[in-house]
Amino acid sequence: xxxxxxxxxxxxxxxxxxxxxxxxxxxxxxxxxxxxxxxxxxxxxxxxxxxxxxxxxxxxxxxxxxxxxxxxxxxxxxxxxxxxxxxxxxxxxxxxxxxxxxxxxxxxxxxxxxxxxxxxxxxxxxxxxxxxxxxxxxxxxxxxxxxxxxxxxxxxxxxxxxxxxxxxxxxxxxxxxxxxxxxxxxxxxxxxxxxxxxxxxxxxxxxxxxxxxxxxxxxxxxxxxxxxxxxxxxxxxxxxxxxxxxxxxxxxxxxxxxxxxxxxxxxxxxxxxxxxxxxxxxxxxxxxxxxxxxxxxxxxxxxxxxxxxxxxxxxxxxxxxxxxxxxxxxxxxxxxxxxxxxxxxxxxxxxxxxxxxxxxxxxxxxxxxxxxxxxxxxxxxxxxxxxxxxxxxxxxx
Ligand code: APR
Ligand code: PHB
Numbered sequence: 001x002x003x004x005x006x007x008x009x010x011x012x013x014x015x016x017x018x019x020x021x022x023x024x025x026x027x028x029x030x031x032x033x034x035x036x037x038x039x040x041x042x043x044x045x046x047x048x049x050x051x052x053x054x055x056x057x058x059x060x061x062x063x064x065x066x067x068x069x070x071x072x073x074x075x076x077x078x079x080x081x082x083x084x085x086x087x088x089x090x091x092x093x094x095x096x097x098x099x100x101x102x103x104x105x106x107x108x109x110x111x112x113x114x115x116x117x118x119x120x121x122x123x124x125x126x127x128x129x130x131x132x133x134x135x136x137x138x139x140x141x142x143x144x145x146x147x148x149x150x151x152x153x154x155x156x157x158x159x160x161x162x163x164x165x166x167x168x169x170x171x172x173x174x175x176x177x178x179x180x181x182x183x184x185x186x187x188x189x190x191x192x193x194x195x196x197x198x199x200x201x202x203x204x205x206x207x208x209x210x211x212x213x214x215x216x217x218x219x220x221x222x223x224x225x226x227x228x229x230x231x232x233x234x235x236x237x238x239x240x241x242x243x244x245x246x247x248x249x250x251x252x253x254x255x256x257x258x259x260x261x262x263x264x265x266x267x268x269x270x271x272x273x274x275x276x277x278x279x280x281x282x283x284x285x286x287x288x289x290x291x292x293x294x295x296x297x298x299x300x301x302x303x304x305x306x307x308x309x310x311x312x313x314x315x316x317x318x319x320x321x322x323x324x325x326x327x328x329x330x331x332x333x334x335x336x337x338x339x340x341x342x343x344x345x346x347x348x349x350x351x352x353x354x355x356x357x358x359x360x361x362x363x364x365x366x367x368x369x370x371x372x373x374x375x376x377x378x379x380x381x382x383x384x385x386x387x388x389x390x391x392x393x394x395x396x397x
Pocket of ligand 2: 044045046047200211213214221294295296297
């Protein structure tokens with residue numbers, strides 16, 4: 001088998017890259033170790049920056065997010081049991097975010113790929129990558145027990161944090177930066193009307209962080225910070241609802257509609273960046289290269305901006321026979337990655353209870369939140385990072 005770009009991983013990064021390359025007439029094959037159903041079964045993020053929505057439109061899969069996504073013009077911050085709106089749209093000259101589940105993004109991309117008759121090899125075992133430091137990289141894998149080889153010009157490592165691509169880079173050629181947070185997020189999905197349909201709600205309380213989001217007007221997505229050693233079995237639905245409501249302001253807590261969870265899980269939080277993001281003819285994109293704590297809703301949006309930079313670079317290579325774009329990919333992508341890492345770390349540090357947060361730490365967090373909601377400059381800084389900085393931010397200074 002042969003293709004121009006071999007994409008490892010059929011998550012949002014791999015599927016979006018495949019679609020954008022296809023639109024530009026660049027042949028690509030995706031190799032995915034799980035089944036399509038398994039990939040679709042993942043419950044992940046749910047807030048899209050406008051840049052991501054624009055990319056979905058560029059990829060030809062923007063119809064459903066336009067029809068079913070919920071546009072948000074603000075967020076709300078809760079501290080000392082009081083809720084404060086941040087006018088994100090007013091502070092950013094009209095920008096918005098859209099609530100639309102990553103599962104739906106993945107489904108839209110999978111459907112478009114199938115409709116275009118593109119090749120996605122699911123349930124591929126023992127995937128390995130070779131020769132990416134030369135001019136003829138290959139991907140080897142086993143499918144239905146048969147060993148197969150895919151020759152290609154380039155490999156896109158879109159295989160997530162636990163993938164094979166970053167792990168295949170020689171140790172001396174890569175630097176990893178990591179911060180692990182001393183708590184987790186217990187998330188619940190429930191078919192109840194969201195307590196807030198116009199804004200995501202972020203709550204700082206002495207009991208810990210809480211977040212109120214949505215997937216649709218009839219499906220809610222909520223989280224509470226929990227000890228990292230907790231097991232989901234320790235958290236009955238009733239315990240979850242009681243704890244979330246204790247972290248919100250009384251009016252919202254009173255109004256919250258509760259119900260049985262259809263999904264409930266605990267996720268760890270980490271900040272992670274691997275540098276560089278290019279190794280010869282191997283490029284890393286999305287979670288394969290970086291992880292953010294979900295507080296800032298940047299994970300999916302960073303994957304999308306990586307893919308925009310990488311697809312543009314590969315299209316330039318094939319159409320204009322220049323390697324300028326691919327040579328600059330890592331620098332350009334990492335500049336945006338680190339801005340999102342900083343924002344995600346800052347918002348996580350502000351909103352969560354750390355082991356040393358009691359007393360002075362809590363008072364300082366509340367003082368910063370009070371400053372944030374009362375200072376236009378501080379609110380604008382939060383808002384412009386939340387909606388996503390421009391793709392060319394800082395490029396021409
Ligand atoms: N071979 C083939 N496929 C692999 C391998 C491998 N060795 N290892 C992992 N994969 C697949 C996974 O099964 C998964 O489907 O790569 C895909 C990676 O997808 P994601 O982990 O979703 O990463 P990405 O596409 O970059 O999307 C980032 O997903 O995890 C969230 O918060 C994150 O919203 C962000 C988004
Ligand atoms: C979600 O809907 O899953 C979500 C929303 C906002 C965040 C994090 C997660 O900051």
